[in-house]
Amino acid sequence: MISPDQRDALEPYLTAALGLKTPQRIAHLERMALGQSRAMYRAELVPADTAGDASDRRTVIVRVEQWGLLGSDSANEVQAMQALHAAGYPVARVLAYERGTDLLSQPFFVMDFVEGTSEYTPESLRDYVGLLDRLHRMDPKEAGLGSLPHPNGPRDAALLQVEHWYEVYRSALVGEPSPLVEEAAQWLRNHAPESERISIIHGDPGIGNFLHLDGRVTAVVDWEFVHIGDPDEDWAYLISMRGMGVMTDDEWVAYIEAAVGVRLDPERLRYWQALNFFKAVCIDCTALRLYAKGIHPAPNMLAIGTSVHLVALQRLSKTTIFSG
Amino acid sequence: MALPFTPDVETILRSCVATLEAEIVPELTSDWGRYSGNLVAASLEYAITLLADPEAPARRRQELAEAIDTLRPRVEASGNAEAAAALEAASPYETASKLLVAAQNDTSPLAAELHAVLHPLLEQQLEAQLAASSPLLRAFVTNMQEAR
Structure with missing residues (x-):
C-alpha cells in the first residue's frame, strides 16, 4: 500500500506530471481491486488550497510495479501506450513514468482515468x-x-x-x-x-x-x-x-x-x-x-x-x- | 495456574477463517480490503489442509523416485544418451524433467513408455495439490468477478 509519507511525496509529483501550476493534494486515494501484475491506485486530486468541489477534481491512475511480478516491467508498456495513444488507438494517455524507486519503492507510471466499464456487452x-x-x-x-x-x-x-x-x-x-x-x-x-x-x-x-x-x-x-x-x-x-x-x-x-x-x-x-x-x-x-x-x-x-x-x-x- | 487444555492449531485457524468471513470482511469498506480479506481466509484454509498432511511433499517425491526406478533398466538399455544422462540428475524432479524432455526429442517406443509411466503420476499429484489449494482458487475467481 502507499504509505502516508509516500502519499505526501506523490502530491507534488502528480502536480508536475499534470503540468499544473497550482499545487495539488490527493483528496482520495484508493487501491483498485483490478489486475494483478501492478498495484493500481485511483487518485483524486484537488487544488491544495481549496476544499475541492467537483469542477476542480482531476482523477488519475497510478500503476505501480510489484518486484517483477508476472515477469514484466513498465518500459515496453509505457512505450506502447504512448505510441498507440499518439496513433489514435484507444489507450489511456500516459502522464508520467517514474523509473526510480525513491518515491513509491517501485517504478510506476501515471495515466489519465478513462470512463467506462469492463463488463462487456x-x-x-x-x-x-x-x-x-x-x-x-x-x-x-x-x-x-x-x-x-x-x-x-x-x-x-x-x-x-x-x-x-x-x-x-x-x-x-x-x-x-x-x-x-x-x-x-x-x-x-x-x-x-x-x-x-x-x-x-x-x-x-x-x-x-x-x-x-x-x-x-x-x-x-x-x-x-x-x-x-x-x-x-x-x-x-x-x-x-x-x-x-x-x-x-x-x-x-x-x-x-x-x-x-x-x-x-x-x-x-x-x-x-x-x-x-x-x-x-x-x-x-x-x-x-x-x-x-x-x-x-x-x-x-x-x-x-x-x-x-x-x-x-x-x-x-x-x-x-x-x-x- | 497452567491451562488445563491447549486448543489445537486447526481449531485456532478455523476460528480465524470463520471470524474473517463472518465478522471482518463484511465490515470492510474498501474493495481492496475485502479482496485481501477473502484471500487471507482462503490462505488459512489452505494452511489447515497442508497441516493435516505434512508428509505429502516427501511422499510425492518418493512416488516419483519409485516410478523412475521402474523405468531405469529400460532407459539404460535403450541407447538413448539424452534419457540415460537424465538418470544421473540430482533429484527425482530433475530426472523426470529431463526424461520427459528426452521423450519429446525421441520418436522410439521409449518416448511413449516414459510418458505412460510419468504422466499419470504427475497429473495425479497436480490434481491433489490443486484440490488442497482450491479455497484460494475460489476466492481468487470470486474476487475477479466482483471486481468487474
Whole structure:
C-alpha cells in the first residue's frame, strides 16, 4: 500500500506530471481491486488550497510495479501506450513514468482515468474484436514501436516467446523444476509454427481488459505483455483465456471470422493456446517466489503462485499436444 | 495456574477463517480490503489442509523416485544418451524433467513408455495439490468477478 509519507511525496509529483501550476493534494486515494501484475491506485486530486468541489477534481491512475511480478516491467508498456495513444488507438494517455524507486519503492507510471466499464456487452465485444484486428494491422515501425524486439526467422515469433517465458519460470524457481513445465517447453520448441504475419501483439487481450461506454470501447488496458509477434497468439489468448466461458472455441473462431475476416487454422490455434497456457504457468511462478521469499507476502501472490498456476498447468497438460 | 487444555492449531485457524468471513470482511469498506480479506481466509484454509498432511511433499517425491526406478533398466538399455544422462540428475524432479524432455526429442517406443509411466503420476499429484489449494482458487475467481 502507499504509505502516508509516500502519499505526501506523490502530491507534488502528480502536480508536475499534470503540468499544473497550482499545487495539488490527493483528496482520495484508493487501491483498485483490478489486475494483478501492478498495484493500481485511483487518485483524486484537488487544488491544495481549496476544499475541492467537483469542477476542480482531476482523477488519475497510478500503476505501480510489484518486484517483477508476472515477469514484466513498465518500459515496453509505457512505450506502447504512448505510441498507440499518439496513433489514435484507444489507450489511456500516459502522464508520467517514474523509473526510480525513491518515491513509491517501485517504478510506476501515471495515466489519465478513462470512463467506462469492463463488463462487456455484445456491442462492445464486437467493437473490441475490431480494435484487436486493427492493432494487428498496424505497422510496428510506423506506430513508433520499431525498437521492440522483432522476430527475424520464420519460427521466431513462437520461439522467442517460448524462451522468454521459460527464462522467467527458471529464474523464479523456488524449489525443484516442474517436469510438466519442462516437457511443455520442449514440445513448444519442437512444434513452433512458422508465422504468416508479424504485428503488434497485446499479449493479454480480451474481456476485462477493455473499457467501454454504451458499447464503444473507450480504452484498451493492461499493456504489460505487449510485443511484436504472431497475431494468432492474441486470438488464441482471447479465445482460451479471457474468452473462456463466453463461447466455445469453435464459436469464437466463427465469430472472429465473421467480425473481422480472420480465419484461424485449428492446428496453429492449438499451438498458440498451448503457448498461452505455458506463459501463464511461467509467470505465475514469479508470484510464488515473491511470496516464499517474503518479498511480497500478499495473499494474492499465494493464490497466483499455487492454485492459479496449477489450473494453467492442468490445462497445458491436458492439451492433447502431449498425447503423441 | 497452567491451562488445563491447549486448543489445537486447526481449531485456532478455523476460528480465524470463520471470524474473517463472518465478522471482518463484511465490515470492510474498501474493495481492496475485502479482496485481501477473502484471500487471507482462503490462505488459512489452505494452511489447515497442508497441516493435516505434512508428509505429502516427501511422499510425492518418493512416488516419483519409485516410478523412475521402474523405468531405469529400460532407459539404460535403450541407447538413448539424452534419457540415460537424465538418470544421473540430482533429484527425482530433475530426472523426470529431463526424461520427459528426452521423450519429446525421441520418436522410439521409449518416448511413449516414459510418458505412460510419468504422466499419470504427475497429473495425479497436480490434481491433489490443486484440490488442497482450491479455497484460494475460489476466492481468487470470486474476487475477479466482483471486481468487474
